[in-house]
Amino acid sequence: xxxxxxTVTVRLKRGVLDPEADTTQKALERLGFELSDLRSADQFEVxxxxxxxxxxxxxxxxxxxxxxxxxxxxxxxxxVEEQAK
Amino acid sequence: xxxxxxQFGGSNCDRDAVRALDRVGVDAERxxxxxxxxxxxxxxxxxxxxxxxxxxxxxxxxxxxxxxDAVRAAADDGTPVLGVCNGAQIGSESRLTPGxxxxxxxxxxxxxxxxxxxxxxxxxxxxAYDEGDVIELPIAHGEGRFEIDDAAxxxxxxxxxxxxxxxxxxxxxxxxxxxxGSKGNVAGxxxxxxxxxxxxxxxxxxxxxxxxxxxxGQGVLEGFA
Numbered sequence: 280x281x282x283x284x285x286t287v288t289v290r291l292k293r294g295v296l297d298p299e300a301d302t303t304q305k306a307l308e309r310l311g312f313e314l315s316d317l318r319s320a321d322q323f324e325v326x327x328x329x330x331x332x333x334x335x336x337x338x339x340x341x342x343x344x345x346x347x348x349x350x351x352x353x354x355x356x357x358x359v360e361e362q363a364k
Numbered sequence: 365x366x367x368x369x370x371q372f373g374g375s376n377c378d379r380d381a382v383r384a385l386d387r388v389g390v391d392a393e394r395x396x397x398x399x400x401x402x403x404x405x406x407x408x409x410x411x412x413x414x415x416x417x418x419x420x421x422x423x424x425x426x427x428x429x430x431x432x433d434a435v436r437a438a439a440d441d442g443t444p445v446l447g448v449c450n451g452a453q454i455g456s457e458s459r460l461t462p463g464x465x466x467x468x469x470x471x472x473x474x475x476x477x478x479x480x481x482x483x484x485x486x487x488x489x490x491x492a493y494d495e496g497d498v499i500e501l502p503i504a505h506g507e508g509r510f511e512i513d514d515a516a517x518x519x520x521x522x523x524x525x526x527x528x529x530x531x532x533x534x535x536x537x538x539x540x541x542x543x544x545g546s547k548g549n550v551a552g553x554x555x556x557x558x559x560x561x562x563x564x565x566x567x568x569x570x571x572x573x574x575x576x577x578x579x580x581g582q583g584v585l586e587g588f589a
Contacts, residue, residue, distance in 0.1 A: 295511060296545060298471035346428060349421060349457065351464040352511060 280328040282362040285339035289348045289355045290320040323347055326362065335359045367392040367407035367588050370435070370451075372426045377412035377448065377568060384571035384581065385409075390588045397431040407444045407588040408435055410451025412504070412566060422465065422507040423453030432458045444488060444559045444588055449505055452552075452562035461555045461562045462520065463512030465505075469545025473506035477578070478543055478565060480528040480551050481535045487558045490527055492583030498535045499528075499580035501565035503543060508564040510546035510553075517547055527552040527561060561587070 291297050297319055304317040325342065329335035339357045348355040369381045371394050378394045385392040392409070395402060416425035426432070432454070439445045439460060447455030453465045468474055477500055485495040493499065512520065520526060529549040532541040542549045544564075552563025567581030 295466075296469060296509070298467050298469055298545075302471045346420070346424065349424070349464050351456075351462075351513070352466055 280330060282326065282328055283332060283335040283359050284362055285325045285327060285335050286358045286360070287323040287325060287339055287343050287347055287355055288320050288358075289323070289343065289353050290318065291352055292354050295352055321347075332359045332361070365390055365406045365588055366402070366404050367409055368395040368401055368405045369393065369409045369411055370395050370397055370431060371411070372397050372413070372415035372429060372454075374415045374417060375411050375413035375450070377450075377566065380566075381409050381411045381448070381568045384568035385585055385588065387571050388582050388585045388589060390585065397426070397429050400431055401434045401438065405438065405443065408438060408446070410435070410445070410447040410454050411568075412449030412451060415450055415454065418507070421453075421457065423450060423455075423457040426450075426454045427457035436460065439555065439557070439560050442557070442559055445555075445561075446489065446584070446587065447562035448566055448568065449503075449508075449564055452564050453507060455555075455560075455562040460560055461553055462516055463510055463547075463553070465507055465564060466509050466511050467507050468505070468509050468543070473504075474508075474543055475502070475504040476543065477502050478551075479531050479533055479535075479541065480565060481531040481537060483526045483529055484524050484554075486524075487527065487554060487561070488587035489552075489561045489584050490587075492586050496535060498531060498533065499583070500578040501567060501570045501581055502577075503565045505544070505564055508544045508546065510548075510550040510564075512547055520553060521548070525554040526550055527554060528563060528565070
């Protein structure tokens with residue numbers, strides 16, 4: 280078994296209204312920053328032991344499917360890295 | 365009829381639900397989620413509140429509580445299930461009903477009275493009304509915006525599963541009367557069976573005349589009678 284960290288990033292699907300991002304963008308603009316768009320996302324870093332990076336990714340994928348993301352609202356991606364020894 | 369009002373950590377409308385059900389002549393008791401459904405359960409309310417602090421998404425944690433397997437099984441067997449506010453969020457997160465309830469268009473928690481137009485009066489939850497009736501109920505939520513993809517929305521409408529839409533006092537379904545940006549002003553829907561329903565407004569907070577406000581919520585609760 281190898282120790283991995285799976286990073287699951289959950290984003291709103293394109294076209295789904297993101298009031299928190301809109302509010303954050305407005306606040307940045309009030310601070311004088313120039314920006315054309317802003318999107319928010321949730322990121323989860325999951326430490327887990329698995330036989331392979333693929334197996335770790337598969338498990339993290341299932342976590343996203345079943346809990347971390349809501350398929351009505353979200354897309355997600357999973358990136359797996361071996362933990363530094 | 366004994367209705368189980370399921371309490372999760374952070375539920376806060378469970379007592380109101382029991383009292384309001386009593387007012388319409390329905391026996392109800394609060395049931396702690398870890399204790400499972402009592403054997404004599406003939407109806408289920410998922411009450412409002414902030415289960416698990418709305419961690420991750422409102423309703424997401426409670427939706428995976430073991431009692432929800434029993435609630436889904438009961439719903440499949442025809443037991444009436446009503447999700448109110450946080451209970452609606454739990455219902456959609458657990459796939460009892462389609463779509464999702466997410467952050468209000470305003471990005472703010474909104475606590476106000478709203479008008480609802482009855483879209484389908486041919487269900488247990490709306491039999492007390494006529495189609496097109498306008499009723500007044502309170503809302504209190506930060507994540508009440510109904511979202512669903514276009515195809516699923518069309519199907520929901522075609523199947524006559526929309527119970528209520530936000531409207532003005534005259535029953536006009538307008539953007540101005542939409543408190544949270546819900547798709548199609550949808551405030552409440554049916555699951556696959558008409559015995560399963562969720563809505564964001566609070567019928568149990570509009571059921572007691574002595575509180576001085578609307579009692580329009582009684583009709584929804586009479587779905588258990």
